[in-house]
Structure formats: C-alpha cells, structure tokens
Amino acid sequence: MSFRTRIFTASLAVAAAALGLATNIIAWELRREERGLIEQRLRDQARLIAELLSRSAIAADADLDAEADRLAELLDARLTLIAADGRVVGDSTSDGEALAALENHTDRPEVQQAGTTEAAVVERYSTTVGTDLLYAAVRTTHPQIAYVRVALPLTAVAEQVRRVGLNALVAFALAAPFAIALAALSSWLLSRRLNAIAASARQYSAGNLTRPSYDYGDDELGEVARVLDASVQELGRRLDELSRDRARMEAILSGMVEGVLVLDRDGRVQLVNRAAQAMLRVDDTAAGRRYLEVIRHPDISAQLTAALGGGPAAPRELPLARDAARTFVARAAPVAGGGAVLVLHDITDLRRADQIRRDFVANVSHELRTPLTAIRGYVEALVDEPPDPAETRRFLEVIARHTARMERLVADLLRLARLDARQEVIETAPCDVGQIFSAVQADLSAAIDARRQRIEVCVPEEARQVHADPAKLHDIVRNLVENAINYSPEGADIRVEAVRRDGAVDLVVSDSGPGIPPADLTRVFERFYRVDRSRSRPGGTGLGLAIVRHLVELHGGSLRAENRPEGGARFTVTLPV
Ligand code: ADP
Numbered sequence: 001m002s003f004r005t006r007i008f009t010a011s012l013a014v015a016a017a018a019l020g021l022a023t024n025i026i027a028w029e030l031r032r033e034e035r036g037l038i039e040q041r042l043r044d045q046a047r048l049i050a051e052l053l054s055r056s057a058i059a060a061d062a063d064l065d066a067e068a069d070r071l072a073e074l075l076d077a078r079l080t081l082i083a084a085d086g087r088v089v090g091d092s093t094s095d096g097e098a099l100a101a102l103e104n105h106t107d108r109p110e111v112q113q114a115g116t117t118e119a120a121v122v123e124r125y126s127t128t129v130g131t132d133l134l135y136a137a138v139r140t141t142h143p144q145i146a147y148v149r150v151a152l153p154l155t156a157v158a159e160q161v162r163r164v165g166l167n168a169l170v171a172f173a174l175a176a177p178f179a180i181a182l183a184a185l186s187s188w189l190l191s192r193r194l195n196a197i198a199a200s201a202r203q204y205s206a207g208n209l210t211r212p213s214y215d216y217g218d219d220e221l222g223e224v225a226r227v228l229d230a231s232v233q234e235l236g237r238r239l240d241e242l243s244r245d246r247a248r249m250e251a252i253l254s255g256m257v258e259g260v261l262v263l264d265r266d267g268r269v270q271l272v273n274r275a276a277q278a279m280l281r282v283d284d285t286a287a288g289r290r291y292l293e294v295i296r297h298p299d300i301s302a303q304l305t306a307a308l309g310g311g312p313a314a315p316r317e318l319p320l321a322r323d324a325a326r327t328f329v330a331r332a333a334p335v336a337g338g339g340a341v342l343v344l345h346d347i348t349d350l351r352r353a354d355q356i357r358r359d360f361v362a363n364v365s366h367e368l369r370t371p372l373t374a375i376r377g378y379v380e381a382l383v384d385e386p387p388d389p390a391e392t393r394r395f396l397e398v399i400a401r402h403t404a405r406m407e408r409l410v411a412d413l414l415r416l417a418r419l420d421a422r423q424e425v426i427e428t429a430p431c432d433v434g435q436i437f438s439a440v441q442a443d444l445s446a447a448i449d450a451r452r453q454r455i456e457v458c459v460p461e462e463a464r465q466v467h468a469d470p471a472k473l474h475d476i477v478r479n480l481v482e483n484a485i486n487y488s489p490e491g492a493d494i495r496v497e498a499v500r501r502d503g504a505v506d507l508v509v510s511d512s513g514p515g516i517p518p519a520d521l522t523r524v525f526e527r528f529y530r531v532d533r534s535r536s537r538p539g540g541t542g543l544g545l546a547i548v549r550h551l552v553e554l555h556g557g558s559l560r561a562e563n564r565p566e567g568g569a570r571f572t573v574t575l576p577v
Pocket of ligand 1: 483484487488511514515516524529530531540541542543544545
C-alpha cells in the first residue's frame, strides 16, 4: 500500500469518524428536541382543550364522548376526558359500552400528576389501546370534566424522531464526498512533498550530491528533510576530502622509489605500489589476496607473519627475486589497529657506491705505495751509506721521478674530485679544432721526436669549428695523443683528425700500436683501469681516460675506443655542434 493511499485512508477514516460522531450528536440532539416539541405540542393541545372546556365551549349536556372524538380528529391524537371521580366520560378510542366499561382513571400516573402540577406528561403502556403512549394531562374547570388527556402512540413519536435521524444521515451522505475530496487533496499534497524528498534521496544515493532546488517547506517534514539534506551534504564533503586524501596518498605511493605493501588484519593485501609490484613481481591482481599466495619470498612472508602478530621484525637484506644482482632491505611493521606494512628499499646503488669507494681507496693506496716505497728505499740508501756523487745523482733522479708521479696522481685525483663535485664548469666558445690540434702537437713534439714517431693532423674545412671549452678540449686531445705516443712503439704513426658528421664533429686519435684487447675496450675509461699493468707506462696514473670521459660528457658529447682493422687503437670523441 502506497504512502499516499495510507494517508488518504487515514484522513478519510478520521473524517468519517468525525462526521459520524457529529451526525450522531446532532441527531441525538435533534431527536431530543423533537421529542420535547412533541411533548410541548401534546401539553399545549391538552391545555387548549382544557381552556375550551373551562369556558363552557362545550355544553354541559353535550355528548362528551362524541365531542372527544371530534376534537381528537382535529388534534390527530387520542383524547380522553375524565371526570373528577376518575370516570372516563369521553374517549376518542372507546365508544358506548367500551367507554362505560373503562376502568377508573384516578390512579393513572398522568392524572395523579395533573392533580398536583399544572400539566403532566407521562410515557407508559396503555391497557385500553394495548400500546405504548405518550400522555399529557391537565386539569379543567368543566362541570363534568376534571381532566383532559391527550395521548399520542409512541410509534408515531418514534416515527417523527426517526425522520430527524434520517435527515442527519442524508446530511452525512452529502458531506461524505466533500470529506473524500478533501482527504484526497491533502494526501496528494503531502505525498507530492514526500515524493520530492524521496527523489532527492534517490539522487543522493545514486552519487549525485548537487543540492536540489526544491523548497522543503517550513513545517516539521521540511525540517526533517533539511536536516537529512545537510547530513548528506556534510557526508559528501567528508567523502570528497577522503577521496582527495586517498588520491594524494596514491600519488605519493606510486611516486615512491621504495616499495610499499599494506596488509589488513586478515593478512589480505590492501595496497601495493608500483615499486613493490616490480620488486616482488606481482601485478594489480594481488590486491585483496592473502599475502602468502602473493609473496613468494619466504623471508618476507616470515617478516609479515611476525608483524601481523604484533611483534617487531628485524629488517632483512635480501636479493631481489627478479634480478639477483639487486639487493634490497625489507622492513615489516605492525599497524595500530591490526594489519602490517612492508617497506622495500632498494640498496643496490648504495652497495655499489660503497664497493666503488672501497675499490677506489684500495687503488689510491696501491698507486701511492709503489712510488713511496721506491722513494723510501732510495732515501734510506742515501742516508745509510752515501754513494758516490754519480750514484747519488741517479738515486735523486729516481726519487724526483717518483715524486713527480705522485704529484701527477694527486693532481689527477683532485681534478676527478672537482669533476665529480661538478666544480668544473665549462665555458663554451667557438673553437678552431685545427688550432687545438697544432697546440697539442707543439706541446708533445719533444716526446714524439724522442720516440721517432710520426704525427699526421687532418682538419677539413667543414669540421674546423666546434662549440666547446677550449682549455678542456685541449686537455682531452692532449691526453689521447699522449696515450697514443706512450702505448705505441717507437716509429709508430699517429693520426689526429676531425670528421664532420650529421650535427656532430668527431675528433679521432688513432695509432699503429698494439691496440686494446676487445674485452677491455669499454673498461679503459674506468678509474685506475689498465689493460696490462706490466705493459703500462711507468708514469701513467690510470686516471687519464676517466678524466677525458668526464670532460667529454661535460660537453654533452660521447667517447668510444675501438681497434683499427689494420692494427692500433682508435679513440673517437663526438661533440655536438
Ligand atoms: P694511463 O695514465 O695509464 O695512461 P689512461 O686512463 O690514460 O691511464 O689509460 C688507461 C689504460 O688504457 C692504459 O693503461 C692502457 O692500458 C690503455 N690505453 C690507453 N690508450 C691506449 C692506446 N692508445 N693504445 C693502447 N692502450 C691504451
């Protein structure tokens, strides 16, 4: 049953009950009034007859019974004329013998009452007529008549009264359609408002929280709707805030390099960010599943089990499942209120940097130890037992050479440190490659001549200009040419050339020396890396190519080493133009 039908039925029932009650009260009141009027009429009629008799309007010797009949016909009621001794002298319902046979009426209640009061009205059963009658009796001053009594059968009274009741019923029937129409109208108005409120509620539950333009009204229903509306709006605001917070958190988590995995109190994966997905080799489907099904790493599972139990779990260093060369630290911690959170931190780079640092320290110590040992040896020899001047001079020269080597080493180390710290900035300017090559050639001409090597420089016009830092470009070329001189045998050919390519210029230094074993071609740029320590020149630091690579990269260029098919090494510096 719809709300509207209920309201309609209820208001109709109320209207019907009110109408019924009102009809009954009015009918009762009308009946009472009607009865009063009937009694009044009987009394008045009795009084009128009594008055007529007292004024001797009826002769004393008249046939009183016939008179009673005549008058009764006029009154449309039963008329009884009673003598002072109680004898009935005239009655409209009994004639002749029947009248004579009528019993004495002295003790009739109405007659008795009429004796004491002005007019008596009594309702009782009539033995004469054999039915219930309403009597009105009054006294009169006629010579033969003492009492006049007018009576009406109660059925007639009831009939009149019933008619009044019937009228009330007709009134009820006439009022009923109005009541129905009013009930229908009021239920329609109320249900219309309720439907509007229900429509707003439906709109809210569908997720659309825009406030409806509908005016809820000022009564209690409107107040309830407004309060609910405000609650929904407040909830919507909080929901908005929550989803914004969530989006922010998701953005943070997905942007993190650390892997994060969150479990609920039942051990189901609530959240796993991209980094953790990659580290643990799981995908988006992991969410909602139990961690034991998702995580294949027994150590991590054990940590999570401990964390879910509320206990502390020591961070563990583990190899990555996907790539054994990578190492990460897993830390699991319990979450207040149940659940656990796992954070995976990739420490491969940290470990590698640590290793590089250790290697570097070992290399530097090693590089320093050789000259220091030599210097110490010669110094001790000089101190212990001063040799002859020629020998002394030779010792001192060796000491000077080792000192120079240490100086070079320290200078190279400092330069690398400056480059690492990005303290060396490049100041680019248009450079003439030909000029730089000539300057390098001039710097190293003594060494070239000493080794009877030939150097060929080739700079075509289109490759003459590059945009670079001239001093650094000079260092680059000089370093490569120095290596070519040092690692090629005497009488070797060295070629320095510039080649124009698409958007770049290649500076190529090649020699006709032994070349570099293919496995070492990429490693020669590492710090302290030497192809063959026994073959390396005594003055080399092993840092030259590392510095060259740094300088080339500062220019946004690249550096590569290769072997020439006809023998010898070739270093190519590619600079963007
Ligand atoms: P170094 O100070 O020892 O020359 P570099 O960094 O300049 O250090 O060179 C690293 C290593 O590369 C050298 O020890 C050498 O073995 C190899 N190398 C460099 N240039 C040449 C070349 N032109 N021919 C052969 N080997 C070379």
